Amino acid sequence: MKKLSPLVLTVSLVVIGGLVFSGCLPKHELTNNPNQAPVDVNNKKVGDTTKSGLITKIGRKYFITEAGGEPVEIDSYSLDLSQYVGKMADVTGQYSGDTLFVREVNLKDIKFNEGR
Numbered sequence: 001m002k003k004l005s006p007l008v009l010t011v012s013l014v015v016i017g018g019l020v021f022s023g024c025l026p027k028h029e030l031t032n033n034p035n036q037a038p039v040d041v042n043n044k045k046v047g048d049t050t051k052s053g054l055i056t057k058i059g060r061k062y063f064i065t066e067a068g069g070e071p072v073e074i075d076s077y078s079l080d081l082s083q084y085v086g087k088m089a090d091v092t093g094q095y096s097g098d099t100l101f102v103r104e105v106n107l108k109d110i111k112f113n114e115g116r
Contacts, residue, residue: 049100050092052108055084064091064100076102 053066055074062081063071074081074091079102088110093102 048092048094050090051100052090053088055081055087055089055091055105057082057085064089073099074102075099078103079105081105 051064051066051072053064053069056063056065056071062074062085064074065071074093076093081102084105084107088108090106090108091100091102092104092106093100095101
């Protein structure tokens with residue numbers, strides 16, 4: 001029987017060990033940034049995200065824009081977003097790609113000074 005060189009043996013053990021123990025690693029790691037949706041190691045967003053801002057509609061798509069921020073596309077399978085267009089709201093949902101799928105909308109009670 002032929003002897004394996006120490007280098008081949010070491011590399012083989014490292015590769016086999018990595019395959020055996022890879023099932024023991026966590027499936028994902030979540031970020032701790034409260035302003036961002038949690039992201040797993042595969043760069044997929046998981047968990048709930050809440051955004052506060054003005055809801056608008058451009059064409060057939062809905063957006064929420066936070067103060068000083070970029071518009072974020074929103075959609076919903078369970079809510080009619082058309083009733084919230086032009087209103088300030090908190091929306092909560094989960095991302096799929098770059099779109100936040102909203103499951104809850106809470107309108108903000110905004111009162112403007114009428115110059116009195």
